[in-house]
Each structure stands twice: as structure tokens, then as C-alpha cells.
Amino acid sequence: MNASIERMAAFLDKVASMKDPEKCVEGHSRCSDKPGGECSSVVLTLLELEQEKEIAKENTARTAVEAITKMVNSMSWEPEEFIAYMSREHRTLQASFMRLIVAWIEAQAKQKHYDLRNEAAINLSKKIVERCKDDLYIPFI
DSSP: OOHHHHHHHHHHHHHHHHTOTTOOTTOOSOGGGSGGGSOHHHHHHHHHHHHHHHHHHHHHHHHHHHHHHHHHTSTTOOHHHHHHHHHTSOHHHHHHHHHHHHHHHHHHHTOOOOOTTTHHHHHHHHHHHHHHTTSOOOOOO
8 A cells, every 4th residue: 555545544534533522533532622722633634634635636647747758658659549539538628638738838838948859849839829829718617
């Protein structure tokens, strides 16, 4: 079991124990008797939840990037197959994916340091942003 899953399981155990009105995660009988009226465990647990959300978000982005780079790095990769699958996704997801592509193009257009391996992509990104600067917004519907 990886560390992130173990941390999430431990967190969920803490949350489950908080549902008992007689005890908090530290085992206090009544946390309202604590200074400030709340148990520090509750605050700590909420902080841990926020940290776990950030870790999960980072892991999701990293996993997606790794999958995409693995796909495009393959000598047998054919964009048509990816396009066919993406075309069958929900229309809102297609629009969200397009927002990601546009954000990537905008980020590439701002690159100051590049070399021959990505120079054409950077230059194309700059042209797209320059020519479409008023039409790059895609609403979330």
C-alpha cells in the first residue's frame, strides 16, 4: 500500500472516530471543555485533509502528465487514435480538455528559454496566441 493511501486511511479513521459525540480523536470526553471550545485534533484533522487534497491533486496531475508523455514518446503513437477516443468523451470534458490545451499553448508562448527540440512548438504557440488573443476563452458549461 503506498504512503498516500495509508495517510488517507489513517485520516478516515480519525474522521470516523470524530462522529462519536462523546469522544474526539484524542479521546477527550468533551472537547468543549478545552480552552477555546474546540479540540486541537479537529483543527489538525482539517489541516491534514487540506494537505491530503493537495497531495492527491499533485499526484493526479503528475500521473496524467506521465501517461501523456509516455504515449507521445512511443514510436507507434498515432494522434488519430487519441482523437477518436477523446471525441467520444462527454462534451463538457472535451471543452475542459480544450481549455487545458489552450492553457498549454499560452504557457508555451511565454517561454523565454527553448532549443531546437521545441522551437517550432514555441513559435507556433506564439503565433496562435497572437492571432487568437481575443478568442482563447472557452466557457465552462
